[in-house]
Amino acid sequence: MLEDVFRAEWGRVLAALVGMLSDIELAEEVAQEAFVTASERWPRDGVPANPAGWLIATARNRAIDRIRRDRKHAGKIEELRWLTGEPTEDAADEGTRFPDERLELIFTCCHPALAPESQVALTLRTLGGLSTEEIARGFLVPFETMSKRLTRAKHKIRDAGIPFEVPSDHLLPERLDAVLAVVYLIFNEGWGGGRVDLAAEAIRLGRALVELMPDESEALGLLALMLLNDSRRAARFAGGELVLLDDQDRSLWDEGQIIEGRGLLARALALQGNGPYVIQAAIADLHLEQPRDWREIALLYEVLFRLSGSPIVEMNRAVAVAEIDGPEAALEVLDRLPLEDYRYFHSTRADLLRRLGRNAEARVAYARALELAQTDPERRLLEGRIFELRPRSRADWDEFWTYTLNELKERVEREVGEDDDRGR
Amino acid sequence: MKYALLVYNREGMREAMSDEERRRFDAAVDEVLARPNVGPWVRLRDVESATTVRHGESGLFLTDGPFVDSKEYLAGFIVVDAANLDQALAVAAELEELRPGGAIEVRPMRD
Numbered sequence: 001m002l003e004d005v006f007r008a009e010w011g012r013v014l015a016a017l018v019g020m021l022s023d024i025e026l027a028e029e030v031a032q033e034a035f036v037t038a039s040e041r042w043p044r045d046g047v048p049a050n051p052a053g054w055l056i057a058t059a060r061n062r063a064i065d066r067i068r069r070d071r072k073h074a075g076k077i078e079e080l081r082w083l084t085g086e087p088t089e090d091a092a093d094e095g096t097r098f099p100d101e102r103l104e105l106i107f108t109c110c111h112p113a114l115a116p117e118s119q120v121a122l123t124l125r126t127l128g129g130l131s132t133e134e135i136a137r138g139f140l141v142p143f144e145t146m147s148k149r150l151t152r153a154k155h156k157i158r159d160a161g162i163p164f165e166v167p168s169d170h171l172l173p174e175r176l177d178a179v180l181a182v183v184y185l186i187f188n189e190g191w192g193g194g195r196v197d198l199a200a201e202a203i204r205l206g207r208a209l210v211e212l213m214p215d216e217s218e219a220l221g222l223l224a225l226m227l228l229n230d231s232r233r234a235a236r237f238a239g240g241e242l243v244l245l246d247d248q249d250r251s252l253w254d255e256g257q258i259i260e261g262r263g264l265l266a267r268a269l270a271l272q273g274n275g276p277y278v279i280q281a282a283i284a285d286l287h288l289e290q291p292r293d294w295r296e297i298a299l300l301y302e303v304l305f306r307l308s309g310s311p312i313v314e315m316n317r318a319v320a321v322a323e324i325d326g327p328e329a330a331l332e333v334l335d336r337l338p339l340e341d342y343r344y345f346h347s348t349r350a351d352l353l354r355r356l357g358r359n360a361e362a363r364v365a366y367a368r369a370l371e372l373a374q375t376d377p378e379r380r381l382l383e384g385r386i387f388e389l390r391p392r393s394r395a396d397w398d399e400f401w402t403y404t405l406n407e408l409k410e411r412v413e414r415e416v417g418e419d420d421d422r423g424r
Numbered sequence: 425m426k427y428a429l430l431v432y433n434r435e436g437m438r439e440a441m442s443d444e445e446r447r448r449f450d451a452a453v454d455e456v457l458a459r460p461n462v463g464p465w466v467r468l469r470d471v472e473s474a475t476t477v478r479h480g481e482s483g484l485f486l487t488d489g490p491f492v493d494s495k496e497y498l499a500g501f502i503v504v505d506a507a508n509l510d511q512a513l514a515v516a517a518e519l520e521e522l523r524p525g526g527a528i529e530v531r532p533m534r535d
Contacts, residue, residue: 113509160532161425163508171510 002042005051006035010129011208013055015105016098019164021063024126024154030066034059056098102127103212104164106205110179111162118153119182125150127208128201138198139189180222180277183209187226199230210264217273220264224281227261228288230254242377245287258288279304294323311337315345318352327352343372347382359389359396360403426505427512429519430529433499437525449522456515457502467500496527503533 013034017027034055048054109122120139124130130138136146156162167175187202206223213219235248243249265285268278283300286293301317314337322330331352339345350365363386370382391397438446456462474490490497506512509530516528 111509113513161427161506161508161512163510167510 009052011102011127012052014126015101016056017059018105019101030059030062033062103166106179107166107175108164110182114153118149121149122153123182217268217271218275218277220268221273221277221281224261224264225277225284227257228284231257242381276307294320311339327355343369360400363389426503426533428531428533429502429504429516431499432496432527434525435495452522461505465502471497
């Protein structure tokens, strides 16, 4: 229970201290000390009415002590407007409502002067309260690497003078995009495991953003998108095997998350939100219905493509096109896309080819997807597909050889052409 | 806080600009340099006129040309006194916007 309070308050406490001290490392140290003191006192004295206030006041007092003792911080005393005298008794400040500076903190952590992976790590550390070890594990990176990354980022903020503030209006749109991108990246690319559930962390961060910017439709859209995706988590695997959307057991979907996600989407639309996250949330919502409104889905992907220009969006649109105009039309869309290295491109193509009965080509596409697969369940699914399409009749084998020889011929011609170009 | 704006040009960049673009850029530079929070500034001659002193295994030796031989070369630098990084970046952006192909490195100066 205490653990929960700590997790909930860490970001808020740290933000307030960074605002006061302009030094993330110092803020972290004194915040840590305050939490330790709380873990000793609160079980004995009870959790205070304003836990954040208590923690911030306690940490601030520790900071005052430190700054007075440590000569290198001497210059800070003049800068610290809030320093009015001797450290007060912790309890006296209990009632103080310190302003919530989490927004300032998240914009600082996601400043474009920091490398994207640093933005991600710093956001998780400061707002999420995750340990360096947890973040390292979450992104499959050695502890040393993550530790250096965080230290360098904090020093960069200090040395280069990255301001602790919410960006001014003309900078806000692109800075907000960066913040949302960091949160969405954590949701998608962080691995779960053990005590670390990065998707859940991302949702927590998303909730904080919505709380801090309730009229920002893209923040609402992002949280909606994450909730709607996360709602299907329990149904995605059955006995360690991947289950695709159409085959999922809907009773395993999290109704609460779906209702909440839909509510957020409605709020975003009421605010005239029509940015990429709102649209993606709307698409995610449509995918939950049965039967699916493929025309609407295709239309939304088109709008999204106009905003983002991403070939992956086009690929997803092709899937919808297949349901409306058939697999041939969808293949035409796919074959224009530069997604050679994207595993889902090949598996999508393979599915379409299979539906058209072009088995030899489908097998090759599945094989390409398999080469690029990143998890065992994915691999097993693809291997299963390849096995289903194995040549079983004389006609199958003829088709296989014809196709394979054609592919080989084209490949040789291509390579000879390249060799000629290189003047060999 | 003082920041150094290290201005890098790309070979052929100025030649590729139209007269109008060059005029606009030069005017913007003049305007920036006249600001009270900007200065000193240094403009360097062409990179062909550079000589580099190096300390190798057998002592000091000279090479004809810049330290790093690349298509991008240091053209000069401008010192800007700004409240924070965003303000310094804003000045760099004002200049960089008017000349495609170059780069400006913004680095805080030591006291």
